Amino acid sequence: MSLKLTVLGCHSATPRVNAHPTSQFLEIKNHHFLIDCGEGTQVQLRKYSIKFSKIKHIFISHLHGDHFFGLVGLVSTFRLLNRENELHVYGPKGIKEIITLQLKLSNSWTHYPLLFHELSSNKPELIFEDATVEVHTIPLNHRVYTNGFLFKEKLGERKLNMNKVLQYSEIETCDYQNLKNGRDFILKNGTLLKNNTLTLDPTPPKSYAFCSDTSYFPEIIPQIKNVTCLYHETTFLKDKESLATTTMHSTAEQAAKIAKEATVKQLIIGHYSGRYKNKEAFLNEATPIFKNTLLAEEGKVYTIN
Amino acid sequence: MSLKLTVLGCHSATPRVNAHPTSQFLEIKNHHFLIDCGEGTQVQLRKYSIKFSKIKHIFISHLHGDHFFGLVGLVSTFRLLNRENELHVYGPKGIKEIITLQLKLSNSWTHYPLLFHELSSNKPELIFEDATVEVHTIPLNHRVYTNGFLFKEKLGERKLNMNKVLQYSEIETCDYQNLKNGRDFILKNGTLLKNNTLTLDPTPPKSYAFCSDTSYFPEIIPQIKNVTCLYHETTFLKDKESLATTTMHSTAEQAAKIAKEATVKQLIIGHYSGRYKNKEAFLNEATPIFKNTLLAEEGKVYTIN
Numbered sequence: 128m129s130l131k132l133t134v135l136g137c138h139s140a141t142p143r144v145n146a147h148p149t150s151q152f153l154e155i156k157n158h159h160f161l162i163d164c165g166e167g168t169q170v171q172l173r174k175y176s177i178k179f180s181k182i183k184h185i186f187i188s189h190l191h192g193d194h195f196f197g198l199v200g201l202v203s204t205f206r207l208l209n210r211e212n213e214l215h216v217y218g219p220k221g222i223k224e225i226i227t228l229q230l231k232l233s234n235s236w237t238h239y240p241l242l243f244h245e246l247s248s249n250k251p252e253l254i255f256e257d258a259t260v261e262v263h264t265i266p267l268n269h270r271v272y273t274n275g276f277l278f279k280e281k282l283g284e285r286k287l288n289m290n291k292v293l294q295y296s297e298i299e300t301c302d303y304q305n306l307k308n309g310r311d312f313i314l315k316n317g318t319l320l321k322n323n324t325l326t327l328d329p330t331p332p333k334s335y336a337f338c339s340d341t342s343y344f345p346e347i348i349p350q351i352k353n354v355t356c357l358y359h360e361t362t363f364l365k366d367k368e369s370l371a372t373t374t375m376h377s378t379a380e381q382a383a384k385i386a387k388e389a390t391v392k393q394l395i396i397g398h399y400s401g402r403y404k405n406k407e408a409f410l411n412e413a414t415p416i417f418k419n420t421l422l423a424e425e426g427k428v429y430t431i432n
Numbered sequence: 433m434s435l436k437l438t439v440l441g442c443h444s445a446t447p448r449v450n451a452h453p454t455s456q457f458l459e460i461k462n463h464h465f466l467i468d469c470g471e472g473t474q475v476q477l478r479k480y481s482i483k484f485s486k487i488k489h490i491f492i493s494h495l496h497g498d499h500f501f502g503l504v505g506l507v508s509t510f511r512l513l514n515r516e517n518e519l520h521v522y523g524p525k526g527i528k529e530i531i532t533l534q535l536k537l538s539n540s541w542t543h544y545p546l547l548f549h550e551l552s553s554n555k556p557e558l559i560f561e562d563a564t565v566e567v568h569t570i571p572l573n574h575r576v577y578t579n580g581f582l583f584k585e586k587l588g589e590r591k592l593n594m595n596k597v598l599q600y601s602e603i604e605t606c607d608y609q610n611l612k613n614g615r616d617f618i619l620k621n622g623t624l625l626k627n628n629t630l631t632l633d634p635t636p637p638k639s640y641a642f643c644s645d646t647s648y649f650p651e652i653i654p655q656i657k658n659v660t661c662l663y664h665e666t667t668f669l670k671d672k673e674s675l676a677t678t679t680m681h682s683t684a685e686q687a688a689k690i691a692k693e694a695t696v697k698q699l700i701i702g703h704y705s706g707r708y709k710n711k712e713a714f715l716n717e718a719t720p721i722f723k724n725t726l727l728a729e730e731g732k733v734y735t736i737n
Binding site: 140141142143144166167169170173174190191192196197199200203204207208219221224225228229232233234235270271 | 445446447448449471472474475478479495496497501502504505508509512513524526529530533534537538539540575576
């Protein structure tokens with residue numbers, strides 16, 4: 128199964144008509160994760176017909192408005208829609224106070240369990256894990272405390288090589304799960320059949336690294352090495368590299384360098400400054416360094432294979 | 433000069449595509465007032481080409497999300513646009529803490545003076561006044577502390593009746609302002625010319641009362657008596673009158689009754705529940721009781737004469 132990423136907003140700073148701030152919806156192994164939540168995210172979710180009641184986990188990179196001002200509205204809308212399921216919010220320390228203060232003053236406590244996981248470490252942390260998926264923080268370098276997030280599929284079960292399995296009448300259906308789990312099989316005559324003679328390697332796990340916002344920060348490379356897809360912000364082009372440095376953002380060239388050095392399979396860039404009307408210029412700057420680069424576009428769905 | 437009202441959003445509860453929560457932009461005597469500020473208001477201001485740097489005063493009726501979740505984003509955008517002018521925010525006690533907490537945690541203090549005027553009285557208060565305009569609170573009856581706002585032009589100067597004035601060569605240009613201010617004129621021969629023989633009454637001052645959200649609350653009638661235009665919420669139709677009572681909202685019939693009893697000149701209704709697809713039904717319920725009723729529509733400009 129592929130990962131499916133829907134870009135809900137990919138612009139920086141102020142929301143404008145048809146230029147929404149950061150938010151992404153990631154489908155991975157039957158999980159529905161929301162990443163960042165700028166103002167208007169709930170309307171974008173509706174616009175692109177995403178059944179947002181499925182979202183159980185929201186990851187907020189940092190507390191600049193273009194990454195979280197839409198969160199309180201979404202939390203409130205879930206309440207108005209009579210949500211009952213737990214909602215987990217992962218974000219910088221302080222996010223709980225921001226949301227709960229507003230719920231308190233509007234006398235609008237949620238009826239569903241709203242659970243905050245506040246982050247403050249400057250080292251990578253495993254913040255979510257179940258049988259199929261892990262999520263780790265990727266500490267970034269921005270004007271306020273900021274994390275990217277690394278979403279990783281776990282290695283799945285081995286696949287039955289049915290051509291081989293069916294050669295042995297002794298192997299019954301009830302043995303299949305043991306084989307998928309990697310166990311060898313011993314025939315009644317004592318012959319050991321090694322597992323890798325009966326099964327095939329599982330599909331390689333896929334991974335998605337979301338990195339926004341950050342200055343050029345090669346320290347992240349070991350952690351994002353070989354990911355299937357990297358989203359890396361590029362607020363500016365090279366013409367504004369000094370402004371990128373001052374504001375602790377990246378240029379398209381810098382994002383491409385990170386992708387190249389980390390040997391990722393695919394790069395998606397976004398978080399464009401409003402000063403650039405022509406987004407192709409970002410692609411023109413990135414692709415000479417890292418060819419497999421795509422522009423983030425609102426409403427576009429990216430299949431990560 | 434007319435009052436000019438632009439409706440930016442006129443729906444209740446959750447923002448949806450083409451159905452934005454409450455916000456209005458009022459132009460009165462060279463003032464540019466923003467009334468309520470639901471999520472996405474700053475985008476609506478851009479969509480309808482309103483030069484929103486002109487806004488110096490924002491009035492927030494109450495702390496339910498559909499009336500104020502867009503405020504922090506607008507305050508931040510003003511900062512990013514290098515605003516220097518003062519911004520005054522009038523709203524329920526707590527609004528300062530909500531906004532300043534978010535600015536603090538995002539390390540994004542405004543460079544312009546941001547001044548909060550927190551409200552907590554249950555009696556009408558004069559909250560803004562200058563030479564031309566007054567703004568008063570209209571205490572409403574809702575689930576949380578809520579005010580409407582009454583915007584009133586002050587009575588202007590008397591107008592010169594030039595046909596009369598020019599009959600007296602002794603009256604010179606430098607006397608005109610005294611006449612406009614209501615003073616009589618004494619001719620050299622001792623004859624008293626009463627002011628009202630030389631001047632005409634000033635244009636009657638206009639007024640706009642914004643009432644959202646509230647249950648049916650006739651207590652407001654003395655305060656809004658004879659206003660030029662009343663905006664009164666009508667979340668529901670009569671079929672949901674019991675729900676209106678429970679949630680402390682009004683029906684179209686109730687809004688029309690208030691308009692009729694207050695003998696206002698015009699009624700605008702809005703804050704529609706998302707359950708009603710056909711807004712004409714609100715008009716059909718209100719007009720038999722109060723004929724001069726208009727529907728609030730997003731982006732529509734209302735001239736108040």
